[in-house]
Amino acid sequence: MAAGSDAMAAVRSFGHLPDGREVFEYTLTNGRGLVLRAINLGGIVTALNCPDRNGHSANVVLGFDNLADYALRNPNFGTLVGRYGNRIARARFTLDGEAHQLASNDGANALHGGPGGFGKRWWAIEPLPPQADGSVALELKLTSDDGDEHYPGRLDVTVHYTLTPANEWRVDYRATASRATVVNLTHHGYYNLAGSGSALDHELTLNASLFLPVDANLIPTTITEVDGTPFDFRRPTCIGERIRSGHAQLMTARGYDHCFIVDRAGREGLVHAARLADPASGRVMDVETTEPGIQLYSGNFLDGCLRGSNGQAYRQGDGVCLETQHYPDSPNRPEFPSTVLRPGETFQSTTVHRFSTA
Numbered sequence: 001m002a003a004g005s006d007a008m009a010a011v012r013s014f015g016h017l018p019d020g021r022e023v024f025e026y027t028l029t030n031g032r033g034l035v036l037r038a039i040n041l042g043g044i045v046t047a048l049n050c051p052d053r054n055g056h057s058a059n060v061v062l063g064f065d066n067l068a069d070y071a072l073r074n075p076n077f078g079t080l081v082g083r084y085g086n087r088i089a090r091a092r093f094t095l096d097g098e099a100h101q102l103a104s105n106d107g108a109n110a111l112h113g114g115p116g117g118f119g120k121r122w123w124a125i126e127p128l129p130p131q132a133d134g135s136v137a138l139e140l141k142l143t144s145d146d147g148d149e150h151y152p153g154r155l156d157v158t159v160h161y162t163l164t165p166a167n168e169w170r171v172d173y174r175a176t177a178s179r180a181t182v183v184n185l186t187h188h189g190y191y192n193l194a195g196s197g198s199a200l201d202h203e204l205t206l207n208a209s210l211f212l213p214v215d216a217n218l219i220p221t222t223i224t225e226v227d228g229t230p231f232d233f234r235r236p237t238c239i240g241e242r243i244r245s246g247h248a249q250l251m252t253a254r255g256y257d258h259c260f261i262v263d264r265a266g267r268e269g270l271v272h273a274a275r276l277a278d279p280a281s282g283r284v285m286d287v288e289t290t291e292p293g294i295q296l297y298s299g300n301f302l303d304g305c306l307r308g309s310n311g312q313a314y315r316q317g318d319g320v321c322l323e324t325q326h327y328p329d330s331p332n333r334p335e336f337p338s339t340v341l342r343p344g345e346t347f348q349s350t351t352v353h354r355f356s357t358a
Contacts, residue, residue, distance in 0.1 A: 006031025007136045007163070009127035014039050015067035023067055026125055028136045030163040033057060034355060038161060041070055042119040043080035043140045045161075045189060047309070048169065053282030053357040058195030060283065062319040065309040075301065076188040079119030080159060081112045083144055083151050084339070085186040086259070086295060086328040089219045093331035095152065095340065096180055102150045107217060112188070114149035118142060118157070119188065128160070137162040146178060153179035167355045175347040182331045182339045183347045190299060190319025193278035193285060196310055199299075200240030200317040205275040206233035206294065208260035212327060213249050218257060220328050231258065236277065239320060243298060255300040255316065259293045259327050270350060274322050282357040289324035289351040292337045297321035324351040
């Protein structure tokens, strides 16, 4: 299915799940060096290739080369996360006076939608017709029934993965609900712009003056200024420069696992949230989002037990997550931006990843 001279979408079998369902891998190519591969299981992005400053292509996301690892031992490499990304304290919340006890899968907390969250679910995927500007896209759909993981209301979700001629990967989320519920959708890519080795030598810039410190259960406690802390990434800073500084928050989370509040200055719509740069390869990824927050996670729980698609044993810091989202535990925090979705409303969110070289 061509869009322009070289942009295209293709599909191949990726294997079968234990229940016999066949999983397909869909490939998008924008004809300018950006290539994305995604599978039905979890909407997982299995690979994202882009060129370095010399035109050499590499896969810049962590992942596996087989379906079994994704099905049995995936720490959310490349998944679509829902119904609620990040943590809900004590796996419970109250909405409109009704208490909801969720399934816990992170100690006492609910994490990334619970043990059967969207990253473990079957997504129907269809390539979309070529767009007039030369963009190519996939449409992913999922229905989460009323009571799924004990969340209220049926949720119908549509996500578009789009590659543009400007070397952008755009993710558009849309959801509607049959009754009042909470929604926080995000994508959980682990990025390594070098294509291998550690990502801790990447330079990170975050458009964020405030972040959310966490307690021992990684639940936000308050809102704090980044100034004077290892959480100040307002200027380009090597991720690993301060990660072992002994700061109490870095000790609590075993690295970075914190939500930053995007500086919007009253602006609506897409704003620049982050820039990740690998000085060695010259690859740069800029992130724009409509979301109020971005979670920085430094792959703290990668311990060398997982072997990736390139044969590398993944260890802490080999991939970095920049998850655009609402804040953790928002259903229990009325002072945070609301994540409530009601019948007749439409949840909409967009994040753009723009790839370039320096």
